[in-house]
Amino acid sequence: MELECTTITRETVVDEVTKMKNDGYRFVTMSVVDLDEENVDLLYHFDKDLEVVNLRMAVPKKEPVPSISGVYFAAFLIENESKDHFGLEFDGLVLDFGGTLYLEEEVQRTPFCKYGVIRKDAEAAAEGTA
Amino acid sequence: MAFMTPTIVKNFFGKPATRMYPITTREPFSNARGELYIDVKECNMCTLCARACPAQCITVDREKATWECDPFECVYCGVCVDVCGRKCLHQHDQYRAPAVEKFVMHEQGEIKKKPKKEASDSA
Amino acid sequence: MARTIVPFGPQHPVLPEPIHVTVTVEDEIITDAVPALGYVHRGLETLADVRDHVQMIQVVERVCGICSMIHAACYVQGIEEMMGVEVPRRAEYLRVIWSELHRMHSHLLWLGLYADAFGFESLFMQFWRIRERVMDLMEATAGARVIISVNVIGGVRRDLDEDQCKWVLSEVEDVEKQIRQLQTTMLNDYSVKKRTVDVGVITKEQALELGAAGPCLRGSGVAQDMRMTGYGAYDDMGFEPIVETAGDCYARGAVRFRETLQAGEIIRKAIAGLPEGETSVKVRGRPKGEVITRVEQPRGELMYYIKANGSKNLDRLRIRTPTFANIPPLTAMLPGMELADVPVIILSIDPCISCTER
Ligand code: SF4
Ligand code: SF4
Numbered sequence: 001m002e003l004e005c006t007t008i009t010r011e012t013v014v015d016e017v018t019k020m021k022n023d024g025y026r027f028v029t030m031s032v033v034d035l036d037e038e039n040v041d042l043l044y045h046f047d048k049d050l051e052v053v054n055l056r057m058a059v060p061k062k063e064p065v066p067s068i069s070g071v072y073f074a075a076f077l078i079e080n081e082s083k084d085h086f087g088l089e090f091d092g093l094v095l096d097f098g099g100t101l102y103l104e105e106e107v108q109r110t111p112f113c114k115y116g117v118i119r120k121d122a123e124a125a126a127e128g129t130a
Numbered sequence: 131m132a133f134m135t136p137t138i139v140k141n142f143f144g145k146p147a148t149r150m151y152p153i154t155t156r157e158p159f160s161n162a163r164g165e166l167y168i169d170v171k172e173c174n175m176c177t178l179c180a181r182a183c184p185a186q187c188i189t190v191d192r193e194k195a196t197w198e199c200d201p202f203e204c205v206y207c208g209v210c211v212d213v214c215g216r217k218c219l220h221q222h223d224q225y226r227a228p229a230v231e232k233f234v235m236h237e238q239g240e241i242k243k244k245p246k247k248e249a250s251d252s253a
Numbered sequence: 254m255a256r257t258i259v260p261f262g263p264q265h266p267v268l269p270e271p272i273h274v275t276v277t278v279e280d281e282i283i284t285d286a287v288p289a290l291g292y293v294h295r296g297l298e299t300l301a302d303v304r305d306h307v308q309m310i311q312v313v314e315r316v317c318g319i320c321s322m323i324h325a326a327c328y329v330q331g332i333e334e335m336m337g338v339e340v341p342r343r344a345e346y347l348r349v350i351w352s353e354l355h356r357m358h359s360h361l362l363w364l365g366l367y368a369d370a371f372g373f374e375s376l377f378m379q380f381w382r383i384r385e386r387v388m389d390l391m392e393a394t395a396g397a398r399v400i401i402s403v404n405v406i407g408g409v410r411r412d413l414d415e416d417q418c419k420w421v422l423s424e425v426e427d428v429e430k431q432i433r434q435l436q437t438t439m440l441n442d443y444s445v446k447k448r449t450v451d452v453g454v455i456t457k458e459q460a461l462e463l464g465a466a467g468p469c470l471r472g473s474g475v476a477q478d479m480r481m482t483g484y485g486a487y488d489d490m491g492f493e494p495i496v497e498t499a500g501d502c503y504a505r506g507a508v509r510f511r512e513t514l515q516a517g518e519i520i521r522k523a524i525a526g527l528p529e530g531e532t533s534v535k536v537r538g539r540p541k542g543e544v545i546t547r548v549e550q551p552r553g554e555l556m557y558y559i560k561a562n563g564s565k566n567l568d569r570l571r572i573r574t575p576t577f578a579n580i581p582p583l584t585a586m587l588p589g590m591e592l593a594d595v596p597v598i599i600l601s602i603d604p605c606i607s608c609t610e611r
Binding site: 132133134136137138141147159161162163182183184185205206207208209212 | 304307308309310311312315373375376379382385389392393396397400402410411434435437438441442
């Protein structure tokens with residue numbers, strides 16, 4: 001069973017989401033799915049008249065994703081959650097908890113990645129000292 | 131507040147809604163899911179319950195024919211009761227009484243003879 | 254004007270669960286509110302890696318105690334859809350009955366807490382006193398008071414016989430009668446109105462834009478209820494959503510109050526139309542694929558995204574709970590209000606924090 005999705009990319013995500021907003025869709029949520037060591041799938045779910053519409057975007061974990069919280073303010077919470085759980089970085093997050101929405105500052109692991117990826121800045125720091 | 135007055139007056143003269151627990155207790159409902167117990171003589175150590183338990187609090191040792199359950203991890207879901215093919219797990223209709231010390235329910239079953247055990251394995 | 258920052262929560266008399274809101278006030282008027290979560294985060298979604306898809310039913314029930322049955326119903330509905338299981342009609346009806354009992358007890362719980370938030374203790378006691386009867390109904394029919402655990406993949410675990418149906422009907426009628434006696438107090442009382450009317454207003458446009466769910470959305474005039482999609486047996490219930498237009502705390506309270514009574518109505522319909530037959534079917538195999546299911550919880554729309562790869566454990570389980578959706582609207586309700594109204598406004602979204610953080 002497959003989910004009906006429109007595939008989007010990092011370049012088009014903000015435009016696509018803005019279009020959804022202009023069409024009167026309500027932002028439901030976003031799901032992050034761990035694909036493998038390198039990549040995650042981001043699914044954006046919208047709702048209008050009880051129909052769900054999904055946008056799918058595969059992104060590498062290490063590179064920042066454009067935030068849609070500028071378009072839908074409601075997205076700030078889930079983007080912060082993804083940051084905590086998967087160590088993703090969002091560009092232009094309107095209310096940034098810096099990866100401490102759920103977790104404590106000392107937590108450097110990203111618990112929802114099945115492959116135990118270390119958070120970016122910690123990794124960068126480790127590389128810097130190496 | 132005025133709309134509330136009839137209710138308050140009624141409550142004032144009516145029977146209390148609560149009981150003098152623990153002096154008076156309510157009759158438990160007949161099929162409530164309460165404390166788990168095992169009829170170990172019936173058990174054939176098939177480990178189905180141990181594998182199905184969502185809290186993973188049952189340990190079954192086939193070699194020694196022991197059945198163990200940590201009652202303080204049990205969430206009273208009754209899944210083990212449903213899956214047991216021998217119908218030897220049951221639940222009382224009341225919760226386990228509070229205890230001051232933790233313990234593990236330990237039951238010793240019969241060690242079945244080899245051929246019989248293999249028959250139950252393949253079943 | 255003096256600007257002050259007041260921390261609200263995580264421990265506060267009106268909060269049943271910990272949430273923190275940093276409230277910035279100028280004199281007594283709120284100018285900004287920033288929520289902070291994370292006090293009860295458990296990471297239940299990742300438990301899908303170590304528990305198989307059948308055991309996960311009991312895990313998702315514990316995402317939220319108050320609406321446990323509906324969480325499990327949503328989850329099994331998703332798995333059933335993925336595996337192409339035909340659920341017996343009787344099971345679907347029974348799920349409706351238990352869902353509505355859950356909605357009733359959840360709303361009564363909330364109505365009590367809400368009354369407590371604006372300081373109406375006797376109303377709080379009265380609502381909780383009524384709620385206890387609903388809890389008894391659940392214990393007698395399903396075996397437990399709160400986490401009733403009736404769902405399995407392919408149906409339900411318990412059945413209602415005729416005597417039980419009759420008893421449920423008479424009890425529900427009595428409960429409804431008692432709730433009706435509180436209607437004037439809840440909806441017309443001067444002091445209740447004084448605390449709730451025009452407090453925490455959120456317009457229809459704001460509610461939609463901020464992705465509100467459930468009574469928050471319906472209180473602002475948007476007729477959106479997942480039960481309108483007719484999942485399970487709701488297509489037979491002739492369901493009409495309850496909508497208020499004011500968008501303030503009073504409207505949200507009124508929506509919930511009327512929904513409590515509506516739940517009784519639905520239970521009556523479901524018992525009247527309860528079809529004969531099996532209550533569950535045997536399910537073999539493992540789920541594979543991706544699915545989104547949505548149901549209506551007492552607090553709003555609940556969404557599950559489930560991805561399975563044909564193995565014992567699920568690939569990904571994502572739970573979007575209604576309170577998670579209602580926190581951004583909360584930040585829009587607070588500015589412009591007085592500090593003393595903060596407890597009422599926070600309570601008016603029916604915050605279920607354990608559910609939000611999972
Ligand atoms: S009742 Fe549930 S938690 Fe308790 S032992 Fe049985 S399966 Fe495990
Ligand atoms: S499922 Fe029943 S027979 Fe099998 S080990 Fe458990 S209690 Fe014994």
